[in-house]
Amino acid sequence: MSGALNRALYDALAEDPRVLVFGEDVGRSGGVFRVTDGLQAEYGEARVFDTPISEAGIAGAAVGLCFAGWRPVVEMQFDAFSYPAMEQVVDHVAKMRMRVRGRVDLSITLRIPAFGGIKGKEHHGESPETYYAHTAGLKVVAPSSALDAYRLLRQAIADPDPVIVLEPKARYWSKESGELANDGPGIGDARVLRDGETVTLVAYGAMVTRVLDAAAVLAEEAITARVVDLRSLSPLDDGVLERCARETGRVVVVHEAPRSVGLGAEVAARIMELAFDHLQAPVARVTGWDTPYPPASLEPLYLPSVERICDAARKVVAY
Amino acid sequence: MSDVPEHGAGTEPVRILAPDGSPVGDADVGLSPEELRALLRWMVLARRLDRECIALQRQGELTVYPGFEGQEAAQVGSAFALGQLDFVWPTFRELAAALVRGVDAVQYLQYHRGTWHGGPYDPRATRFGPICIPIATQLPHAAGYALGQRLDGTNAVTIAYFGDGSTSEGDFHEAANLAGVWRLPMVLFCQNNGWAISLPSSEQTAGEIWRRAEGYGFPGVRVDGNDVLAVHRATERALERARRGDGPTLIEAMTYRIGAHSTADDASRYRDDAEVEHARVTDPIMRFRNWLLATGIADDRFVMACDEEAETYALEVRAGVIATPAPPADWMFDWVYAAPPSSFERQRAEALG
Numbered sequence: 079m080s081g082a083l084n085r086a087l088y089d090a091l092a093e094d095p096r097v098l099v100f101g102e103d104v105g106r107s108g109g110v111f112r113v114t115d116g117l118q119a120e121y122g123e124a125r126v127f128d129t130p131i132s133e134a135g136i137a138g139a140a141v142g143l144c145f146a147g148w149r150p151v152v153e154m155q156f157d158a159f160s161y162p163a164m165e166q167v168v169d170h171v172a173k174m175r176m177r178v179r180g181r182v183d184l185s186i187t188l189r190i191p192a193f194g195g196i197k198g199k200e201h202h203g204e205s206p207e208t209y210y211a212h213t214a215g216l217k218v219v220a221p222s223s224a225l226d227a228y229r230l231l232r233q234a235i236a237d238p239d240p241v242i243v244l245e246p247k248a249r250y251w252s253k254e255s256g257e258l259a260n261d262g263p264g265i266g267d268a269r270v271l272r273d274g275e276t277v278t279l280v281a282y283g284a285m286v287t288r289v290l291d292a293a294a295v296l297a298e299e300a301i302t303a304r305v306v307d308l309r310s311l312s313p314l315d316d317g318v319l320e321r322c323a324r325e326t327g328r329v330v331v332v333h334e335a336p337r338s339v340g341l342g343a344e345v346a347a348r349i350m351e352l353a354f355d356h357l358q359a360p361v362a363r364v365t366g367w368d369t370p371y372p373p374a375s376l377e378p379l380y381l382p383s384v385e386r387i388c389d390a391a392r393k394v395v396a397y
Numbered sequence: 398m399s400d401v402p403e404h405g406a407g408t409e410p411v412r413i414l415a416p417d418g419s420p421v422g423d424a425d426v427g428l429s430p431e432e433l434r435a436l437l438r439w440m441v442l443a444r445r446l447d448r449e450c451i452a453l454q455r456q457g458e459l460t461v462y463p464g465f466e467g468q469e470a471a472q473v474g475s476a477f478a479l480g481q482l483d484f485v486w487p488t489f490r491e492l493a494a495a496l497v498r499g500v501d502a503v504q505y506l507q508y509h510r511g512t513w514h515g516g517p518y519d520p521r522a523t524r525f526g527p528i529c530i531p532i533a534t535q536l537p538h539a540a541g542y543a544l545g546q547r548l549d550g551t552n553a554v555t556i557a558y559f560g561d562g563s564t565s566e567g568d569f570h571e572a573a574n575l576a577g578v579w580r581l582p583m584v585l586f587c588q589n590n591g592w593a594i595s596l597p598s599s600e601q602t603a604g605e606i607w608r609r610a611e612g613y614g615f616p617g618v619r620v621d622g623n624d625v626l627a628v629h630r631a632t633e634r635a636l637e638r639a640r641r642g643d644g645p646t647l648i649e650a651m652t653y654r655i656g657a658h659s660t661a662d663d664a665s666r667y668r669d670d671a672e673v674e675h676a677r678v679t680d681p682i683m684r685f686r687n688w689l690l691a692t693g694i695a696d697d698r699f700v701m702a703c704d705e706e707a708e709t710y711a712l713e714v715r716a717g718v719i720a721t722p723a724p725p726a727d728w729m730f731d732w733v734y735a736a737p738p739s740s741f742e743r744q745r746a747e748a749l750g
Binding site for chain 1: 484486513514515516517519520521526527531534536537538539540541542543544545546548549555567568571572574575578728731732733734735736738739740741
């Protein structure tokens with residue numbers, strides 16, 4: 079996935095001379111996850127550059143660059159390190175277009191290596207999606223695979239609105255073969271990755287792989303699970319959620335973020351609004367706990383496991 | 398007077414005119430007599446409009462309004478020095494600078510009318526950025542804009558206004574640091590008006606603000622912010638320096654907020670009237686008018702004409718403000734997204750029927 083993201087940046091820089099890539103260690107070093115590797119050598123220090131450790135400065139400078147007609151693609155080095163930029167993102171990146179009545183587009187792509195699962199130190203395993211998805215004016219995406227990461231990042235850069243791209247760190251070194259393409263499902267579209275009739279499993283980011291694993295286990299028990307990769311966390315794909323809820327009657331939502339007020343709550347609420355009469359069981363949530371992200375040795379207890387996902391699926395099927 | 402906290406103790410600011418208008422430095426700042434008269438005219442118009450806005454707020458025609466009386470020279474002197482392509486990133490108290498830049502006052506005041514947010518005028522056409530309430534957050538915008546202008550090969554300069562209170566915020570530091578590291582074509586213009594709502598600048602920061610520039614690797618200067626000539630010269634030098642590619646300058650303009658923080662604030666709760674009366678002695682308009690009259694650059698007739706024009710202007714703006722209609726309901730949804738999601742469009746339909 080890291081290579082696919084790198085290629086997306088490479089192609090975007092080639093296609094649009096107004097695209098700029100900057101952030102901490104993205105230039106000479108090529109980024110702590112190698113996502114910007116080689117870009118500075120190819121496109122020069124004017125378009126791909128290092129910044130001081132200055133997240134609010136990076137996000138704020140991106141706003142100013144939009145006024146000057148540039149298209150900034152910026153990196154926050156880690157999920158929790160995006161918080162110093164929160165004021166700029168919430169007060170300006172998200173709201174500026176409305177504040178100036180559409181006279182300036184905030185075509186900012188904010189890339190954030192996110193989520194856990196890599197035995198990281200504290201502040202390196204956070205799931206910040208709800209903060210961003212709750213902010214009007216932003217779009218939020220989280221790819222689950224290499225090819226889709228390429229597609230979503232290209233779409234985010236081309237989008238006239240600010241897009242937060244949450245890159246699942248646990249999937250950076252995952253491989254996928256196929257053609258790179260930026261068409262196909264867009265921002266706002268979910269994908270059905272596996273068909274099934276008994277229950278729908280909804281996930282995003284690194285949890286998609288785990289949900290696919292769970293579906294394979296469930297298949298041996300004659301529970302055919304449909305797997306939905308949300309991809310786009312804001313906006314959500316109401317159409318796919320409604321259709322799958324109606325067709326399977328049972329839904330389990332899975333995410334790493336703490337349960338309370340997590341994205342799963344929004345998914346469950348929408349399914350209730352759109353398909354209540356078709357539900358055979360309450361929507362179940364399998365999530366991280368309402369605790370800070372734990373130290374590496376406790377990670378397995380925190381993250382939704384295949385077993386927890388299967389248990390939840392069995393419960394809604396038996397309801 | 399001894400219990401009055403002394404605003405601006407320490408380094409004596411660069412000054413051309415003494416408070417009584419007598420020259421104490423080289424008064425030839427390269428402006429024509431006509432331009433010098435224009436400085437006075439803008440200051441008089443701005444002050445009269447400021448007072449009208451406070452009246453409009455008291456009459457319920459504006460929401461909370463932040464007055465700038467006392468800061469006319471700092472804003473007019475600096476904005477007047479800008480070239481056409483230079484870009485301003487203001488706070489919420491730069492109406493005088495906005496007028497000099499050609500921003501339409503009625504449009505600007507849509508913000509305080511409560512009919513729109515910080516960008517009711519066209520910031521790109523006027524080269525005056527959106528009114529910015531979150532403290533110091535406009536400074537990183539200015540840094541980014543300055544970088545963008547340089548990448549485009551222009552020699553335009555970006556100026557960012559902020560107050561003494563802003564310098565305690567992280568965004569001030571981050572923007573100043575970026576400006577220094579990247580040698581941005583940028584002027585950081587601080588109006589130290591002595592107060593951040595109720596906190597005196599002596600409790601805001603223990604050092605002198607202009608001195609911080611050294612730590613960021615560029616020059617700083619403390620100037621008498623109530624001396625329009627000194628402000629103009631300092632700004633012009635900073636602009637020239639930036640245009641040469643030599644990077645940013647921090648200007649600390651020592652001025653004074655004569656009024657309350659805003660119409661929602663009662664300054665008598667935290668500061669002594671004696672301090673305000675003392676500050677009135679250094680009034681920027683009186684000082685400059687005295688000098689213009691003494692040098693013969695302006696006469697009484699010009700001064701009267703300014704006052705009359707200001708009266709007419711304020712009434713015109715008043716009428717325009719009162720005539721500003723409430724925005725159509727669609728506007729709440731119209732510009733949130735350039736490419737609105739379908740779920741968002743469904744909410745719009747739900748809200749608007």
